[in-house]
Amino acid sequence: MRCFILSVFFLFLLFQCTKTNPSYEACERADLDYLACSLVVYQSYAFCSERSSSVTGSSEVKAAAKFQCDAERLVGSYLCEDIKKKTCGTK
Numbered sequence: 001m002r003c004f005i006l007s008v009f010f011l012f013l014l015f016q017c018t019k020t021n022p023s024y025e026a027c028e029r030a031d032l033d034y035l036a037c038s039l040v041v042y043q044s045y046a047f048c049s050e051r052s053s054s055v056t057g058s059s060e061v062k063a064a065a066k067f068q069c070d071a072e073r074l075v076g077s078y079l080c081e082d083i084k085k086k087t088c089g090t091k
Helices: 001-017 022-053 058-090
Strands: none
Touching: 022 058
């Protein structure tokens, strides 16, 4: 009898984790959105880094340009994480 109850319980858990579960599909979509968002942030950072490397002027001006790129990357990465967490919950 215990074995039967345990197997029913495990089948219930398995059913809850299948791909037909709407929350699973939402998390799967959130993962894809996160990857796309991360790619956009990376491309933007690469473009900004190229642009900041061509900045002329004092070392402070060059450092400020690099800092701006780093700040934009951090904010973008945080935004991507936040979107995923709101859709799928904390992981």
